[in-house]
Amino acid sequence: MRVLALPAEARALILDFDGTLYSNPGYAAFQEEVLVGRLARELGEEAAATRARLARMRAEREAAGLGKTSLGRLFAELGVSIQTSALWREQLIEPGRWLGPDGRLDEALARLEARYALALVTNNPRSVGAKGLEALGVARRFRALVGLDDTMESKPAPEPFLLAARLLGVPAISCVSVGDRLEVDLAPALGLGMGAILVEGVEDLYGLPGFLEAGPAPSSPREARRGGGMRP
Ligand SMILES: [Mg+2]
Structure with missing residues (x-):
């Protein structure tokens, strides 16, 4: 702390x-994975390609001194509206299964x-x-x-x-x-x-x-x- x-x-x-x-950590990783998988489907590419794309975007932001950012913001940069992001999360994330x-x-x-x-x-x-x-x-x-x-x-x-x-x-x-x-x-x-x-x-x-x-x-x-x- x-x-x-x-x-x-x-x-x-x-x-x-x-x-x-x-x-x-398993639940945190699951959330990211399931959302990246959903984004990959939207972009019509393999999940690995989307993962690499997001890693690149994060690295670019950090190199530009913009610090780390939320997954939601990266999704928005790729054209996924916050509304769509919210909907995907509601459909895919069930906290009671993990907590x-x-x-x-x-x-x-x-x-x-x-x-x-x-x-x-x-x-x-x-x-x-x-x-x-x-x-x-x-x-x-x-x-x-x-x-x-x-x-x-x-x-x-x-x-x-x-x-x-x-x-x-x-x-x-x-x-x-x-x-x-x-x-x-x-x-x-x-x-x-x-x-x-x-x-x-x-x-x-x-x-x-x-x-x-x-x-x-x-x-x-x-x-x-x-x-x-x-x-x-
Ligand atoms: Mg947190």
């Missing part, structure tokens, strides 16, 4: 889903929920995000959910973050984005004045309540004292 920035008074956490609320209830995560989110409003922001469609939260058994912890089809923009665009803040009724500067991809989850949040915490997977989420309760969230002396006094 790496804290890149924390607001003086954090009031909301905007959490990423894949690679943040669960650690399952099950995570009691430790629920416990951690319950502790976070006591101090922060929680929102999920995912580059999957809203329905896939909702199914994912249900599969993990943590849906009730979230006050807002923003999916790809809510703004028709995928992270690292700022729109999904701004919508999440608005739905929670919390100004952007009092939000903290928590995610596993610097360029996709955190750079845009920092650009909006939000805090940002990089995680390597769900293990970091288990430790997040203890980490934030230990001090860094309430950063002014007054807040620190108040926070300290509330701890049992």
